[in-house]
Amino acid sequence: MGTFFINLDQAVGNNRLPILPFLPSGNPLVQSIHTIGVTAAIQDQQSTRYDIFVSLKQAGQPQPLPTPSVPPTAPPTPNLKGQNP
Structure with a gap:
């Protein structure tokens, strides 16, 4: 179980997160996304x-x-x- 959240404006735009070299700040996809959040939860032994x-x-x-x-x-x-015809 866990939660992940990233604000791409702050992380990529200001180069605050140097571990994201695969997300260049000039990429149109990156420029169109503001934030990404992911939550994972184990439902039972076979599914998450x-x-x-x-x-x-x-x-x-x-x-x-x-x-x-x-x-x-x-x-x-x-x-x-x-x-x-």
Whole structure:
């Protein structure tokens, strides 16, 4: 049984936790996560329960999607057996 919690903003952003070299501070995945929490509990002799909590950072306002550069095409219609096109 146990609990693990890490605030990635403080641990990676300020280089306070030098044991995290696999999490570069410029990584977009790391930049989008605020905190991670894990709790483990033994339920019986054959199973262990893990609760994982990931807190994501709030993003800014979404921007409109760009205009497609290639016009969309209609997908081909399937030719069913026994039917003539």
